[in-house]
Amino acid sequence: MTDFFWLIPLLPGASALLLVIFGRWLPKKAVSWLACLSVLASFLISLVSFFGLTRIAPENLPLVKFFFRWIEAGVFRADFSFQFDPLSSIMTLVVTGVGFLIHLYSVGYMGQDRSYTRYFAYLNLFTFAMLILVMSSNIVLLFVGWEGVGLCSYLLIGFWFERPRAASAGKKAFLVNRIGDAAFLLGIFFIVSNIGSGEFREINEAVKAGGVSPALATLVGLLLFAGATGKSAQIPLYVWLPDAMEGPTPVSALIHAATMVTAGVYMVSRMSYVFSLSGAALEIVGIIGGLTAVFAGTIAIAQNDIKRILAYSTISQIGYMFIGCGVGAYAAGMFHLYTHAFFKSLLFLAAGSVMHALSGELDIRRMGGLRRHLPLTYPTFLVGAVAIAGVPFLSGFFSKDAILTRAFASGHYLVWGLGIVGAVLTAFYMFRLVFLTFFGEERLDHEAGAHLHESPPVMTVPLVVLAFFSIVAGYVGLPVVFGEKADLFSRFLEPALRSLPGGHLGIGTEWLLILVAAALALAGIYWAYFFYLKSPQTPHLFVARFPRMYRLLYNKYYVDEAYEKLFVRPVVRGSEFVYDGFDLRVIDGTVNGAASAAGFSGRILSLFQSGLIKDYALIFLLGVVLFVGWLLM
Amino acid sequence: MGVVIFFLLSLLSVGSVLAMIFIKNQAYNALLLVLAFVSLGGLFGLLDAPFVAAVQILIYAGAIMVLFLFVIMMINLKHGLAAEKKKHAFIIGIVLAAFLLLELFLAWKRAFSSIERPTKEALGGPAGLGRLLFTDYLYAFEITSILIIAALVGSIVLGKKKGRE
Amino acid sequence: MIPPSYFIVLSLILFVLGIVVFFVKRDLITMFMAVEVMLNAANLTFIALAKASANLSGQVIVFFVITVAAAEAAVGLAIIMLVFRQRNSVLVEEMRSMKG
Numbered sequence: 001m002t003d004f005f006w007l008i009p010l011l012p013g014a015s016a017l018l019l020v021i022f023g024r025w026l027p028k029k030a031v032s033w034l035a036c037l038s039v040l041a042s043f044l045i046s047l048v049s050f051f052g053l054t055r056i057a058p059e060n061l062p063l064v065k066f067f068f069r070w071i072e073a074g075v076f077r078a079d080f081s082f083q084f085d086p087l088s089s090i091m092t093l094v095v096t097g098v099g100f101l102i103h104l105y106s107v108g109y110m111g112q113d114r115s116y117t118r119y120f121a122y123l124n125l126f127t128f129a130m131l132i133l134v135m136s137s138n139i140v141l142l143f144v145g146w147e148g149v150g151l152c153s154y155l156l157i158g159f160w161f162e163r164p165r166a167a168s169a170g171k172k173a174f175l176v177n178r179i180g181d182a183a184f185l186l187g188i189f190f191i192v193s194n195i196g197s198g199e200f201r202e203i204n205e206a207v208k209a210g211g212v213s214p215a216l217a218t219l220v221g222l223l224l225f226a227g228a229t230g231k232s233a234q235i236p237l238y239v240w241l242p243d244a245m246e247g248p249t250p251v252s253a254l255i256h257a258a259t260m261v262t263a264g265v266y267m268v269s270r271m272s273y274v275f276s277l278s279g280a281a282l283e284i285v286g287i288i289g290g291l292t293a294v295f296a297g298t299i300a301i302a303q304n305d306i307k308r309i310l311a312y313s314t315i316s317q318i319g320y321m322f323i324g325c326g327v328g329a330y331a332a333g334m335f336h337l338y339t340h341a342f343f344k345s346l347l348f349l350a351a352g353s354v355m356h357a358l359s360g361e362l363d364i365r366r367m368g369g370l371r372r373h374l375p376l377t378y379p380t381f382l383v384g385a386v387a388i389a390g391v392p393f394l395s396g397f398f399s400k401d402a403i404l405t406r407a408f409a410s411g412h413y414l415v416w417g418l419g420i421v422g423a424v425l426t427a428f429y430m431f432r433l434v435f436l437t438f439f440g441e442e443r444l445d446h447e448a449g450a451h452l453h454e455s456p457p458v459m460t461v462p463l464v465v466l467a468f469f470s471i472v473a474g475y476v477g478l479p480v481v482f483g484e485k486a487d488l489f490s491r492f493l494e495p496a497l498r499s500l501p502g503g504h505l506g507i508g509t510e511w512l513l514i515l516v517a518a519a520l521a522l523a524g525i526y527w528a529y530f531f532y533l534k535s536p537q538t539p540h541l542f543v544a545r546f547p548r549m550y551r552l553l554y555n556k557y558y559v560d561e562a563y564e565k566l567f568v569r570p571v572v573r574g575s576e577f578v579y580d581g582f583d584l585r586v587i588d589g590t591v592n593g594a595a596s597a598a599g600f601s602g603r604i605l606s607l608f609q610s611g612l613i614k615d616y617a618l619i620f621l622l623g624v625v626l627f628v629g630w631l632l633m
Numbered sequence: 634m635g636v637v638i639f640f641l642l643s644l645l646s647v648g649s650v651l652a653m654i655f656i657k658n659q660a661y662n663a664l665l666l667v668l669a670f671v672s673l674g675g676l677f678g679l680l681d682a683p684f685v686a687a688v689q690i691l692i693y694a695g696a697i698m699v700l701f702l703f704v705i706m707m708i709n710l711k712h713g714l715a716a717e718k719k720k721h722a723f724i725i726g727i728v729l730a731a732f733l734l735l736e737l738f739l740a741w742k743r744a745f746s747s748i749e750r751p752t753k754e755a756l757g758g759p760a761g762l763g764r765l766l767f768t769d770y771l772y773a774f775e776i777t778s779i780l781i782i783a784a785l786v787g788s789i790v791l792g793k794k795k796g797r798e
Numbered sequence: 799m800i801p802p803s804y805f806i807v808l809s810l811i812l813f814v815l816g817i818v819v820f821f822v823k824r825d826l827i828t829m830f831m832a833v834e835v836m837l838n839a840a841n842l843t844f845i846a847l848a849k850a851s852a853n854l855s856g857q858v859i860v861f862f863v864i865t866v867a868a869a870e871a872a873v874g875l876a877i878i879m880l881v882f883r884q885r886n887s888v889l890v891e892e893m894r895s896m897k898g
Contacts, residue, residue: 611897613829613890614726617820621729628736632743639800643808650815650835654822666831673838680805680849685857685864689841692864697834697871704875705827708882726821734814741806765858777865784869791876 001052005084006065008045008092009131011038016124023117035120036103039127043096050089058495061085062201064137071140078198083137087496090334091134091266094341098258099127101462105349106250108458109356119159119248126152130259134266138198139188142267146184146231149260150177156255157247169243176240180230187223190216191274200270204498207273217274221281224271225288228264233315234292234322239560241315245307249352252307257314257348258341265321265337269330269497276328276498286326286407290418293319295557297425301432302553305362306351309433313388314344316422320403323415328500329406331490335477336399338489342473343387343396346466350381353455353463354437361445364433369442373452378438380463385434387470389427390521392514395474401517402477402487408513409502420520427524435532479514639679645672659705663698670694684759805846813839826878826888830871837867 015038023031056063062085071078103123110119129152133145151174158170192198194216195206206212228234233241233256244256255261268275268285275282293316300312317340324333355361357374371378387396400423407416444452454460477489505513531538543550552558608619649669653662670693677686766774816835823829841860848856882888 609897611894613893614821618725618729621726621733621817625729625732625736628733628740632736632739635800639804647808647811647815650812650819653819653828653831653835654815659825659827662828662831666834669835670838673842676805676808676842677845679800680802680845682845682848682857682860685845685860688861688864692868693834693838697868700871700875701827701831704879707879708827708888723821727818730814730817730821733817734810737810737813738807741803741810761854762857762861765854766861769855770858770862773862777862780866781869784872788872788876791873791880 002049002056002063002084003052004045005049005063005092005135006067006082008042008049008096009082009128009135011042011045012124012131013128014038016121016128019117019121019124023121026117028116031117031120032107035124036100036107038124039096039100039103042127042131043093043100046089046092046096049084050093053084053086053089054492061495062088062137064201075196076192078138078140080141081137082135083200084135085496086493087266087269087334088134090338090493092131094338095127095130095134095259098341098345098466099254101465102250102254102258102345102349105253105352105459105462106248108456109250109352110248113248115159119156122152122155122159123251123254126156126255126260130263133263137200139191139200139203139271140198142270143181143184143188146227146263146267147181149255149263150174150181150231153177153244153255153260156251157244159247159251163246166246169240169246173240173244176237177230180227180237183223184227184230187220187227190220190223203271204273207277207498212274212277214277217277218281221271221275221278222284225264225268225281225285228267228322229288232261232264232318232322234264234288234319235295238292238296238315239563242308242311242556245305245311249307249348249355252311253345253348253352256311257344261314261318262321262337262341265318265325265333268322268325269334272325272330272497272499275325276500282326282328282500284326285322286412286415289319289322289324289326290415290422291319292316293323293422294418294425295319297422297429298553299556300429301425302550304365306354306364306367306433306437307348307362309364309429310344310347310351313347313426313429316426317344317388320400320419320422323407323419324403326415327403327407327410327412327502329403329410329502330497330499331487331493332399332402332406334493335402335489339387339395339399339470339473342466343384343470346380346384346463346470347388349459349466350377350384350463353377353459354381356455356459357452358444359451364436366443366445367437368440368444369438371438374438374454376454376460376463380460380467381438382434383467383470385430389430389525390423390517391525392518392521394471395469397517397521398474398477398479401479401514402490404517405479405505405510405513406502408509409505410500420516423517423520424524424527427521428528431525431528432532435528439533440536479510635679638675642672642675642679645669646676660702663701663705666701667694667698670698684762802846802850806843809839809842809846812842824889824891826881826890829890830874830878834867834871837863 015034018034019026019031026034053061062083064081064083066079066081068080069077070080103120106119106123110116113119126149129145129148131145133142133149136142136145154170154174157173158167160166161170188198191203195203195212197203207217230237241256241261245252275285296312296316296319300309300316303309303312317336321333321336321340324330324336354367354370354374354377357370357377358367361367383394387394390397390400400419404416404419404423407419477487479487531542555561646669649665649672653665653669656662656665671690674686674690674694677683677689813836816832816839819832819835820829823832841863844856844860844863848854848860878888881893885892
């Protein structure tokens with residue numbers, strides 16, 4: 001059943017290659033079928049392999065498929081080989097499953113775009129790179145996938161590259177990621193030079209055998225996590241993600257919600273063995289996750305662009321995933337990754353549907369009352385919002401609860417507190433968005449409202465499917481109160497991770513925590529209801545009372561401006577200096593100087609060429625005299 | 634007896650070349666050159682190289698100089714040419730030539746202090762030359778004949794008047 | 799018998815005289831004749847040395863030199879003819895087109 005797992009990345013890869021080479025001659029229909037079917041096929045193989053995996057005993061994991069030796073330099077080896085185990089299985093299911101739905105949606109959303117083929121080529125290429133990332137059996141190949149998705153992110157964010165904002169957003173994403181990647185590379189170097197191999201199996205063996213010191217583990221953990229803050233948009237390298245919303249909405253859904261940004265969480269979980277040796281690194285992971293969750297949430301409540309709110313929400317939710325990892329509950333973090341993929345991509349796609357209906361309007365202040373006009377988009381969006389807010393019985397509730405409970409149980413009360421605050425904020429900003437967009441009076445722009453229509457089925461069907469999963473996906477990971485064996489998800493993932501044992505809580509405390517989480521979610525929703533439906537003038541009073549705080553949040557704490565001044569400006573200034581002073585003067589000067597020296601000496605020598613034979617003969621004779629004289633010496 | 638002839642012939646050759654320096658008429662220069670070649674031919678004979686001497690007179694004096702005279706006639710300059718205006722090349726040339734003479738003399742002195750006694754064998758007969766030509770120097774012989782053909786063709790082509798293809 | 803070294807001295811003198819003729823004259827033909835003088839001086843040296851070392855190869859070399867000189871004279875004179883036709887002059891100082 002699992003024999004073909006290695007095909008999973010290769011099918012979208014082949015499709016991407018075909019589209020890149022032959023795409024311009026293929027009819028649109030062919031492109032759509034090719035792109036979508038390749039991902040669908042990958043998904044089916046993932047599914048079959050997943051079921052096969054459940055039958056295999058943990059000792060035989062992971063399954064490895066070796067392709068070829070890629071690098072061999074002395075002691076260092078890096079192979080091109082895939083591995084398949086519960087962790088990568090979950091990731092492939094998410095990537096290919098959600099990916100397929102988004103490919104389908106894109107057929108409708110990008111249907112009128114003139115670079116349709118290029119879009120699907122990039123999308124397939126991204127899927128290929130992401131799958132390489134999650135199926136790699138060693139950290140070097142993982143980094144290849146890591147860079148690959150970074151590249152595709154750049155290409156897709158700047159897809160409409162004639163727009164200056166899109167082009168510079170793509171650049172920003174790539175450059176900020178680069179900073180993280182530098183740290184990541186250093187981490188890889190330390191691992192490989194100290195453990196001798198990049199293969200995950202061998203790293204884990206080394207940890208089990210005691211060959212890794214806590215100091216090394218801490219160093220490596222921090223470096224790798226620094227890379228993760230770039231890719232997964234945590235403090236301090238999150239600044240690229242809101243700008244990345246310049247790209248097409250399905251791209252935001254796939255890359256910046258469900259998959260690429262979660263790569264950091266996957267990577268940390270994959271390296272759980274190393275992290276388990278370093279409490280310090282895990283603390284940092286957890287604290288940064290918690291701070292980011294709250295920080296991003298506070299920004300989200302003051303934004304008016306529908307996609308930016310969702311972007312900050314993503315940053316915040318990934319913070320939750322890192323809280324999970326930081327307290328050693330990698331399975332809980334992965335659980336949230338899995339549920340988040342469904343409801344976040346649902347929210348993005350539904351937002352895209354709203355924008356589609358309003359001919360591209362993004363500002364929620366110019367929306368309102370849309371539930372009457374969008375009979376499919378509204379309910380699905382609502383499901384997504386309810387799920388993310390953590391309302392009981394939907395998936396988000398179970399995954400968030402898992403994280404918070406484990407945080408509390410292992411004594412990380414600060415992080416738990418941050419999570420709680422974040423939960424309230426999540427519910428609040430999410431429903432602020434819902435109420436302002438779908439309820440209340442219509443504040444639509446004239447042209448935006450002119451073509452108000454529901455989206456075609458190719459776009460709404462994925463919404464419905466995602467909504468369904470947003471509801472039911474959580475039931476595979478029921479909290480411990482329902483029985484020790486109820487958490488199927490964690491039990492499935494266990495063989496691949498080295499989790500830290502969670503503290504044991506009494507049943508009463510468990511139920512208390514569940515109730516607190518539920519109450520907070522509902523409180524947040526009510527708060528939003530009060531502010532935006534019951535007494536709509538309240539927000540304005542609030543802003544009037546606290547203008548400076550509002551401005552701080554609205555301007556995202558001025559972080560972008562600070563980075564610009566502290567880092568970007570000096571570097572640009574420095575490079576201009578080097579260009580003027582060094583490149584132009586020294587290097588060009590040397591090259592030009594050599595050329596003019598040659599010309600100069602040529603001109604001097606040509607003075608000797610008088611054209612007269614006698615003169616030449618004279619010089620001959622002089623030469624002969626000198627030569628014979630020399631011979632005589 | 635031989636010494637007398639030697640001095641006579643050497644005087645003749647040096648004198649005719651010296652005269653070439655001062656006489657401006659080209660035809661006269663050519664004839665003086667013929668004289669120089671003939672005396673050289675004689676000198677070759679004195680050195681036991683009768684065949685080469687004959688070749689020298691036949692070819693150099695007989696063929697090459699005749700060629701020169703033909704060209705001089707064709708070019709048909711009525712009078713000798715006036716002296717050069719700028720003399721610098723002339724003077725430097727003479728100075729350097731004197732130097733060269735000195736150096737070559739020195740070279741000769743160093744090289745030939747030992748060789749004073751010639752052998753008594755009669756060299757230079759056609760038989761001996763012929764044998765060498767067709768064994769050791771066969772390759773050069775053949776190449777030289779090709780060279781002559783090339784020169785033949787070349788000078789015909791070059792000498793053609795325009796329009797006559 | 800006359801020692802070959804005398805002949806060599808003679809050939810030195812002839813050679814240098816040939817050089818002088820070359821520098822004195824202004825027209826191509828006479829300069830070419832000077833070149834022939836130089837060649838002959840060298841030939842004399844060869845023959846003298848052949849006699850001195852009892853090696854016939856020297857005479858063979860002279861044989862070849864004379865042959866090649868003949869060929870060269872033919873071609874060279876043809877070129878001088880062409881030059882004369884083009885510029886109507888054989889004066890060497892008027893042939894400056896290769897200047898620079």
